[in-house]
Amino acid sequence: MRPFIFIFMSYKVFKFGGSSIKDISRIKNLCAILKNCKGEKIVVVISAMGKMTNALEAVFSHYVKDREGGLDALDKVVDEHMEIVKALELEEAVIERKLQSFIFDNLSMLETEKNKELIYDQIISLGELFSTTIIKAYLEKMELSASWMDVRNVILTDDTFRDGKVEMSITKNKISKKVNSYFKKSDFIITQGFIGKTDKGFTTTLGREGSDYTAAIFAYALDIEELTIWKDVPGILTADPRRFDNPILLDKISYREAIEMTYYGAKVIHPKTIQPIQNKNIRLQVRSFLDTEKTGTLIADPGGLTYPPIVVIQEGVILLQITSNDFSFVTTEHLSVIFSKMNQFRTKLCLMRNSAISFTLCINEVEDKQLDAFMKALGQGFSIEVHKELELITIRHYQQSLVDKLTTDKLVMFEETLKDTIQMAVKSIETLKEKKEI
Ligand code: ADP
Ligand code: ASP
Ligand code: MG
Numbered sequence: 001m002r003p004f005i006f007i008f009m010s011y012k013v014f015k016f017g018g019s020s021i022k023d024i025s026r027i028k029n030l031c032a033i034l035k036n037c038k039g040e041k042i043v044v045v046i047s048a049m050g051k052m053t054n055a056l057e058a059v060f061s062h063y064v065k066d067r068e069g070g071l072d073a074l075d076k077v078v079d080e081h082m083e084i085v086k087a088l089e090l091e092e093a094v095i096e097r098k099l100q101s102f103i104f105d106n107l108s109m110l111e112t113e114k115n116k117e118l119i120y121d122q123i124i125s126l127g128e129l130f131s132t133t134i135i136k137a138y139l140e141k142m143e144l145s146a147s148w149m150d151v152r153n154v155i156l157t158d159d160t161f162r163d164g165k166v167e168m169s170i171t172k173n174k175i176s177k178k179v180n181s182y183f184k185k186s187d188f189i190i191t192q193g194f195i196g197k198t199d200k201g202f203t204t205t206l207g208r209e210g211s212d213y214t215a216a217i218f219a220y221a222l223d224i225e226e227l228t229i230w231k232d233v234p235g236i237l238t239a240d241p242r243r244f245d246n247p248i249l250l251d252k253i254s255y256r257e258a259i260e261m262t263y264y265g266a267k268v269i270h271p272k273t274i275q276p277i278q279n280k281n282i283r284l285q286v287r288s289f290l291d292t293e294k295t296g297t298l299i300a301d302p303g304g305l306t307y308p309p310i311v312v313i314q315e316g317v318i319l320l321q322i323t324s325n326d327f328s329f330v331t332t333e334h335l336s337v338i339f340s341k342m343n344q345f346r347t348k349l350c351l352m353r354n355s356a357i358s359f360t361l362c363i364n365e366v367e368d369k370q371l372d373a374f375m376k377a378l379g380q381g382f383s384i385e386v387h388k389e390l391e392l393i394t395i396r397h398y399q400q401s402l403v404d405k406l407t408t409d410k411l412v413m414f415e416e417t418l419k420d421t422i423q424m425a426v427k428s429i430e431t432l433k434e435k436k437e438i
Helices: 024-035 052-065 067-087 092-110 116-124 126-141 168-185 211-222 255-263 271-279 332-344 368-378 400-406
Strands: 012-016 042-046 146-149 188-192 195-197 203-205 226-231 252-254 283-288 297-300 310-324 349-354 358-364 382-396 410-418 421-428
Touching (some): 012 024, 042 211, 052 067, 067 092, 067 126, 092 126, 116 126, 116 203, 146 168, 168 211, 188 211, 211 226, 211 271, 252 255, 255 382, 271 283, 310 368, 332 349, 349 410, 349 421, 382 400, 382 410
Parallel strands (some): 012 042, 252 297
Antiparallel strands (some): 195 203, 283 297, 410 421
């Protein structure tokens, strides 16, 4: 009897962000990368093109003040996409009809809608729907076997618009069912990062830059061994190359290192990406779509790693110093008011320290009216000092010489050290624009 041969093909998940599809040469490059993977089954999670999400945020701001003006601004965004469609020599009428149908589906019921956060998500999500439609059409033209999948049919979220919380177990089941059925008819599944859907059928977004997180959700749901995120940098570096001249490429880093770096503002991957992959020990490879020979950075749990100093800088941080006027203590009751307000305003707490009569904290930017609400909620008897537009410098595995170098022309307003990590909220004496060596 002939032996029964069971061929198991494991799936892969790739993620391409805005910079990897910002123009036609980059789209062609993406296609070349996929061509090299012919015969494999890959879910390809894609963001909006270039800076289209920012353009859609501008459309939203316009729309909520003046609906017609907003729709005109949206037409311009469609035109920009159609220029790319034309340059790629795709079927313009067919694609334009599809883009318009996304607009109709998302916006037609908004005329009387009052919830601005809901409106935001219906507009902002269009970027990913547009980009994936164009890329799928291009891959097809290049004779790659690709299906387009509406990610909203598999990623279920709650109704926290702008920051949808994913219902993981339902999402996991939906993903494995749908993906298996799509892979029966094609090698590549092209789908959207960053967006999901509520059980009432409204589109949600998962937080700016959230496409990396979507890719991690797919990797988790499909139980794959490795996720690849393609970037315009060689991998994870010891600092942002846009700000520093000679950062070093980190070949391997642990999940812990990656989550700490990204939480404090290393914009290379979204901080939410790490948790789902860590839970299943899925390796994450961050590599360059511009130099495909190199493998980049592996994020896993290899153990025994040592690191050079890693610098992360987050801009637009606010320092609040809350002090009681009559020397009464700052109690846990006051702290709970502060934390619940922060939760309500969805602002992130970066650093904090309390003393008998004061509480100092660093948070991500909030509006002035929200600061006023903090004060009102605290009640009489407290004064608040606000320092805006600070930078939060985090140096992991720090050396004092580097701390001195990075703070020479800065005023350090607040400093915390924990083990080998130092964090400083600093104000530029003269805003540092030129690059420094690290
Ligand atoms: P995407 O195309 O997926 O949206 P992003 O532009 O969001 O990609 O992320 C890549 C960028 O992250 C790089 O161009 C780089 O400037 C920035 N970055 C910030 N910190 C780091 C770091 N430590 N290592 C590598 N890149 C970093
Ligand atoms: N397009 C979205 C954004 O710019 C999501 C992403 O790119 O990850 O925030
Ligand atoms: Mg991005």
